[in-house]
Amino acid sequence: MKHSRFLDKQAHGVFIITTTSFTQDGSIDFDSVDSLIEFYLEKGVSGMTILGMMGEATKLSTNELESFVKHVIQRVNDRIPVVVGVSDAGLSNLVRLARFSMDAGCAGVMVAPISGLNTDHKLYGYFAQVFDALGPDVPVCYQDYPQSTGVHISVECFNRLVKDFPQLVMLKHEDCPGLSKLTQVRDTAKYQNLRRVSVLTGNGGLYLPQELARGADGAMTGFAYPEMLVAVVALHASGKAERAEDLFDAYLPLVRYEQQPGFGLAVRKEVLRRRGVIACALTRAPGPSLSQRDHMELSQLIARLDRRLRELG
Numbered sequence: 001m002k003h004s005r006f007l008d009k010q011a012h013g014v015f016i017i018t019t020t021s022f023t024q025d026g027s028i029d030f031d032s033v034d035s036l037i038e039f040y041l042e043k044g045v046s047g048m049t050i051l052g053m054m055g056e057a058t059k060l061s062t063n064e065l066e067s068f069v070k071h072v073i074q075r076v077n078d079r080i081p082v083v084v085g086v087s088d089a090g091l092s093n094l095v096r097l098a099r100f101s102m103d104a105g106c107a108g109v110m111v112a113p114i115s116g117l118n119t120d121h122k123l124y125g126y127f128a129q130v131f132d133a134l135g136p137d138v139p140v141c142y143q144d145y146p147q148s149t150g151v152h153i154s155v156e157c158f159n160r161l162v163k164d165f166p167q168l169v170m171l172k173h174e175d176c177p178g179l180s181k182l183t184q185v186r187d188t189a190k191y192q193n194l195r196r197v198s199v200l201t202g203n204g205g206l207y208l209p210q211e212l213a214r215g216a217d218g219a220m221t222g223f224a225y226p227e228m229l230v231a232v233v234a235l236h237a238s239g240k241a242e243r244a245e246d247l248f249d250a251y252l253p254l255v256r257y258e259q260q261p262g263f264g265l266a267v268r269k270e271v272l273r274r275r276g277v278i279a280c281a282l283t284r285a286p287g288p289s290l291s292q293r294d295h296m297e298l299s300q301l302i303a304r305l306d307r308r309l310r311e312l313g
Contacts, residue, residue, distance in 0.1 A: 007108030007139040011198040013046025014229045017222030022282045032278040039277045043226040051085040059284040073105045081107035095133045108139035113151040120157040131165045141170035155184045174202035186215035204259040212236040224271035250308040263288045
């Protein structure tokens with residue numbers, strides 16, 4: 001996709017969710033950050049999202065967050081849009097990181113609801129505050145990930161936010177089960193003549209072929225083989241849905257293995273390490289790590305993937 005300065009409803013393709021690379025002593029490994037960025041660009045991603053829930057943002061200090069954002073945006077150097085996850089329990093913290101990121105050159109910010117918003121009324125009120133504090137010039141992606149946040153947004157409430165706040169330009173769709181919700185988002189917007197928003201999906205790409213068929217514009221997730229996500233989205237867009245499914249199926253066992261809650265980040269980082277992209281697979285404490293048996297399973301899954309890809313040609 002052609003990169004414009006700001007995120008908008010035309011966003012599509014694969015916005016890769018990046019990990020945050022650490023050295024063995026737990027400090028940010030900026031050399032690995034650089035190699036990871038170049039790896040993602042080489043694999044053809046359309047955009048990049050940093051400091052998402054798989055980016056260990058809550059384990060970084062304010063200084064680390066800002067230095068990481070500045071470093072990534074400078075390294076990307078406007079080659080693709082960069083979205084920054086700014087979710088925070090404190091609104092002032094959220095706004096500060098969002099403004100810093102926009103000033104540094106990011107294309108927009110991603111915000112997930114805080115816990116405890118157990119009605120649409122509370123949820124709408126919270127995001128009204130967020131949008132007002134950010135101002136109309138900051139494009140926002142709503143992260144709908146109730147498995148982590150515990151907050152469920154109805155299609156009606158989301159549509160109301162779209163109607164009332166033009167800076168809401170993207171939905172990161174991760175509700176599960178959520179395929180019918182995705183269909184409702186697209187259908188009700190059409191019936192109600194609402195403006196279109198971009199919809200990118202998460203969950204490691206676990207349901208990507210079906211989500212694309214239901215109107216998603218692509219993926220915003222971080223599977224350790226981004227070339228699969230890019231190829232599946234491109235094949236589907238060119239009308240080769242069956243070929244897209246065949247390719248996806250080859251990777252599915254590894255996609256599923258990486259999607260284990262509370263464990264998948266360690267798998268993702270280890271695969272990236274094995275692929276020579278990052279130097280160390282460490283997750284910051286408290287975080288998951290792989291046992292010897294886990295390493296053996298992962299090796300078997302990668303070997304099976306390699307065989308299947310050779311068979312597919």
